[in-house]
Amino acid sequence: MPETDLSKKVADRYLKGEVLGEGTYGVVYKAIDSKTGQTVAIKKIRLGKQKEGVNFTALREIKLLKELKDPNIIELIDAFPHKGNLHLVFEFMETDLEAVIRDRNIFLSPADIKTYLQMTLKGLAYCHKKWVLHRDMKPNNLLIGSNGLLKLADFGLARIFGSPDRRFTHQVFARWYRAPELLFGTKQYGAGVDVWAAACIFAELLLRRPFLQGSSDIDQLGKIFAAFGTPTPSQWPDMIYLPDYVEYQFVPAPPLRSLFPMASDDALDLLSKMFTYDPNSRISVQQALDHRYFSSAPLPTIPDKLPRPAPKREPLTSRNVDVNPHDGPTVLSPPRKSRRVMSEREGVEGNAFQVDKNPRVGEFRPAVSEIMGGNEQVPMSMDFSIFAAKPPSRPTINSVDRSHLKRKLDLEFQHPE
Amino acid sequence: MAANFWTSSHYKQLLEQEEVDVVHPMDKEKGINLEDFKLIKLHMANYVWKLAQHVKVRQRVVATAVSYMRRVYTRKSLTEYDPRLVAPTCLYLASKAEESTVQARLLVFYIKKLYSDDKYRYEIKDILEMEMKILEALNYYLVVFHPYRALIQFLQDAGMNDMSMTQLSWGLVNDTYRMDLILMHPPHLIALACLYIATVYREKDATAWFEELRVDMNVVKNISMEILDFYENHRLITDERINVAFNKLAFKP
Numbered sequence: 001m002p003e004t005d006l007s008k009k010v011a012d013r014y015l016k017g018e019v020l021g022e023g024t025y026g027v028v029y030k031a032i033d034s035k036t037g038q039t040v041a042i043k044k045i046r047l048g049k050q051k052e053g054v055n056f057t058a059l060r061e062i063k064l065l066k067e068l069k070d071p072n073i074i075e076l077i078d079a080f081p082h083k084g085n086l087h088l089v090f091e092f093m094e095t096d097l098e099a100v101i102r103d104r105n106i107f108l109s110p111a112d113i114k115t116y117l118q119m120t121l122k123g124l125a126y127c128h129k130k131w132v133l134h135r136d137m138k139p140n141n142l143l144i145g146s147n148g149l150l151k152l153a154d155f156g157l158a159r160i161f162g163s164p165d166r167r168f169t170h171q172v173f174a175r176w177y178r179a180p181e182l183l184f185g186t187k188q189y190g191a192g193v194d195v196w197a198a199a200c201i202f203a204e205l206l207l208r209r210p211f212l213q214g215s216s217d218i219d220q221l222g223k224i225f226a227a228f229g230t231p232t233p234s235q236w237p238d239m240i241y242l243p244d245y246v247e248y249q250f251v252p253a254p255p256l257r258s259l260f261p262m263a264s265d266d267a268l269d270l271l272s273k274m275f276t277y278d279p280n281s282r283i284s285v286q287q288a289l290d291h292r293y294f295s296s297a298p299l300p301t302i303p304d305k306l307p308r309p310a311p312k313r314e315p316l317t318s319r320n321v322d323v324n325p326h327d328g329p330t331v332l333s334p335p336r337k338s339r340r341v342m343s344e345r346e347g348v349e350g351n352a353f354q355v356d357k358n359p360r361v362g363e364f365r366p367a368v369s370e371i372m373g374g375n376e377q378v379p380m381s382m383d384f385s386i387f388a389a390k391p392p393s394r395p396t397i398n399s400v401d402r403s404h405l406k407r408k409l410d411l412e413f414q415h416p417e
Numbered sequence: 418m419a420a421n422f423w424t425s426s427h428y429k430q431l432l433e434q435e436e437v438d439v440v441h442p443m444d445k446e447k448g449i450n451l452e453d454f455k456l457i458k459l460h461m462a463n464y465v466w467k468l469a470q471h472v473k474v475r476q477r478v479v480a481t482a483v484s485y486m487r488r489v490y491t492r493k494s495l496t497e498y499d500p501r502l503v504a505p506t507c508l509y510l511a512s513k514a515e516e517s518t519v520q521a522r523l524l525v526f527y528i529k530k531l532y533s534d535d536k537y538r539y540e541i542k543d544i545l546e547m548e549m550k551i552l553e554a555l556n557y558y559l560v561v562f563h564p565y566r567a568l569i570q571f572l573q574d575a576g577m578n579d580m581s582m583t584q585l586s587w588g589l590v591n592d593t594y595r596m597d598l599i600l601m602h603p604p605h606l607i608a609l610a611c612l613y614i615a616t617v618y619r620e621k622d623a624t625a626w627f628e629e630l631r632v633d634m635n636v637v638k639n640i641s642m643e644i645l646d647f648y649e650n651h652r653l654i655t656d657e658r659i660n661v662a663f664n665k666l667a668f669k670p
């Protein structure tokens with residue numbers, strides 16, 4: 001069996017170390033690549049329940065990370081099957097932004113905060129340029145390497161976007177980082193949701209605690225409105241049409257300065273642009289990077305010089321308790337389970353099995369209306385799948401037409417210049 | 418256009434014809450020639466479409482599945498990777514990668530329903546095992562771009578997005594998955610070739626529109642010719658020839 005031999009060889013290449021933590025879909029180990037001497041983190045992906053093969057979320061992460069190569073995105077170095085499980089090899093990261101924010105021994109200067117935000121936005125800008133939404137931005141998904149570089153990780157919720165009327169689930173992000181349009185149940189959203197989350201992270205860096213700690217979706221909106229005032233229709237015209245829109249009692253916005261007394265004017269200006277209610281007017285990641293906040297004094301700290309938590313000492317006895325050394329003693333994010341409700345939902349949502357009588361037409365329609373806008377010239381009843389029409393299906397053009405066609409093709413291209 | 422093709426792994430992995438038309442040494446030993454190889458891939462592409470119709474997935478999923486299958490056979494042999502297992506597994510994997518998961522048991526159910534032949538019979542565990550091997554064979558690259566989106570844009574831009582042109586060119590694009598074009602050419606050029614054939618076929622004058630495009634029309638022409646050659650040859654394909662190819666595959670030296 002040549003394949004198993006091969007995968008064993010790959011598996012032997014990595015010397016397994018201690019457990020680093022329990023990821024979304026499996027255990028993460030520290031390991032040494034014996035070939036390069038590099039320290040890596042290996043995610044062992046549990047096989048899905050009910051015999052559904054490679055975990056859907058893991059597959060999504062693999063698919064996207066194979067396309068995303070950037071200094072501010074976690075690198076997927078390798079993948080290999082071993083003993084029936086898929087293993088993903090990532091670069092090893094020392095800590096994460098949540099640990100930095102929570103560590104009371106760390107003083108974050110305005111210049112340090114600027115660098116952390118800049119690296120976050122750079123990673124996001126790269127994703128958005130590649131039409132990928134991260135959809136799970138929060139401090140403990142922003143990993144920090146030994147050189148101080150911050151990298152976006154955990155792409156298990158990420159998706160390629162760009163089809164304007166593709167419907168997405170709004171059950172994404174940890175609640176505290178969820179944009180108001182998501183809380184109002186929108187299914188058509190864009191890069192703005194990541195910007196809102198990045199703004200929450202920015203605020204968290206300034207305050208050293210999560211900014212908007214809602215205890216439910218309703219409460220989350222309440223917290224948002226208490227901070228920025230209840231949005232008016234002129235601020236956000238589309239709001240009232242959102243699926244879960246409910247009217248909130250009007251509260252005026254307190255001055256932003258009162259919430260962030262220590263922040264500079266530039267910081268507040270950028271923050272308010274990132275926290276814009278209407279996603280259509282919210283600043284883009286690229287615009288945010290071009291904001292004068294990043295070019296005005298104090299200039300961002302060099303990543304290498306950023307303050308980081310003191311290296312953890314190896315636990316002496318317990319290897320099994322408190323498996324995630326990054327989290328520190330208090331885990332402030334909402335529990336993981338509640339945030340991960342979407343993968344089945346989405347599977348169903350995308351699966352035409354439940355509703356579509358004719359999948360081929362169903363497939364085609366969004367593509368048409370998306371590009372053609374309102375003027376739909378193709379009736380629903382149309383069947384585009386000539387391929388699958390007749391077994392083994394008659395080709396689109398009959399052979400009789402071809403010689404004629406060929407002659408024509410030749411003619412037309414005879415004098416290209 | 419969703420995502421950027423030019424920076425994608427799909428673009429970086431495009432192959433030359435000579436790289437695609439290689440019969441694996443193990444298959445060669447069984448007497449399989451290039452033509453048999455192409456026939457088997459064509460037959461399995463049809464199989465994927467047929468199966469997809471029953472499990473009801475989006476067209477994009479089918480196109481991705483066929484692309485996966487064709488990519489697998491640029492690296493692996495038919496002998497070690499039985500196409501009758503690879504094809505449904507590619508559909509299974511593509512359905513996950515394209516966010517419209519189909520349950521493995523549903524696939525197995527329809528395989529049994531569609532083919533009474535024992536050679537097609539595979540169980541859930543076979544599909545799940547093969548899934549891992551296919552992921553490896555694909556080197557975990559799962560993003561595939563397709564000509565459909567570009568086609569719709571071209572049709573609209575050229576003002577030819579009426580039903581007859583849309584239907585014809587869309588069908589032509591579907592047919593290209595019976596060839597290896599998706600492994601060799603950027604999808605938008607495949608779309609242009611299909612559109613080009615459609616304009617000639619419907620006798621629409623689109624010369625001016627084509628001339629304004631900043632693309633190498635020679636490449637478009639070559640793709641068009643390949644498609645036309647395919648139609649030319651398709652007439653000669655019989656079940657018998659497909660059976661002959663599969664019988665060679667079953668041969669144990």
